[in-house]
Amino acid sequence: MRLEYQILAAILLDLLVGDPRWFPHPVKLIGRLASELESPIRKAIPNARAAGVATALIVLLTTAGLTAALVLGAARLNPAAGIVVNILLLYMTFAARDLVGHSNEVNKALEQDDLMLARSRVSRMVGRDTDSLDELGIVRAAVESVAENTVDGITAPLFFAVLGGPVGAMLYKAINTLDSTFGYKNERYFDFGWASAKIDDIANYLPSRLTAPFVALAAIVLGLRPANAIRICLRDHGKHASPNSGITESAMAGALGVQLGGPVSRHGKPAETPALGEPIVPLDRTCIPKVNRLALATMILFALAFLGIRMAVMRF
Secondary structure, X not given: OOHHHHHHHHHHHHHHHOOOOOOOOHHHHHHHHHHHHHHHHHHHOOOHHHHHHHHHHHHHXXXXXXXXXXXXXXXXXXXXXHHHHHHHHHHOOOXXXXXXXXXHHXXXXXXXXXXXXXHHHHOOOOOOOOOOOOHHHHHHHHHHXXXXXXXXHHHHHHHHHHHHHHHHHHHHHHHHHHHHHHOOOOXXXXXXXXXXXXXXXXXXHHHHHHHHHHHHHHHHHHOXXXXXXXXXXXXXXXXXXXXXXXXXXXXXHHHHOOEEEEEEEEOOEEEEEEEEEOOOOOOOOOHHHXXXXXXXXXHHHHHHHHXXXXXXXXXX
């Protein structure tokens, strides 16, 4: 079976099954490996930045090596087993069902007027404090999470799967996991996490910028605001602290016609995030299913385009 069809099968499997909580997901294992390496490598290498570089390299090389060994070993054992392993590995790098599923659960709690449950559910999606959020704050957190994580959880794994198959996609997930484990600008990780954060920025540079036009195309399909998506993305993406996250977040804000950003609280400390978009329509609970449909439509269009490009390139 061609890689393109394996990727499609993996996408369908993710949409149907998601990530079962009982399953030992590779991302969790990668995160555990990174955490276990931190202490001994810090002891072995006194310079925090050098220690962080070494930790990142070990995690990435280990991930790529084990994934390649699994892919090649299964294919040598049996061609059919090789295809199944490829599909399963690719499936475990996509997170579309979980991303929209979590936000749908938040929306269901809001529809039941259960703010406490909605706060609890949205806390699984964001790194901000959620205990005192009102409905608007809950909606904004859910919409921002889907908008920002469309790249990390959907289009970037797809991009690297098209380029490098299961090894490429799993290597990207390792990069993403390193950033979520060490990429904090606090005293502990400012230097140690420098390499993890930089590698993540580099890995997401192209996927984030390639995703934005597909947000606009998805907005056409869904009857939203494609021109506004492009305008707001070009105008506001640079306001975000991340060089990549602001691109899809501002594009989706424009497509929805809402304004994202504003005050947040993290670990009890107030912070201000930049305003992205314009309040053409109010940001309310109806925006959650809208942003979910926008993320899924973006994924479908992105997948069809890049799988089509790969098939054309491989043919000629």
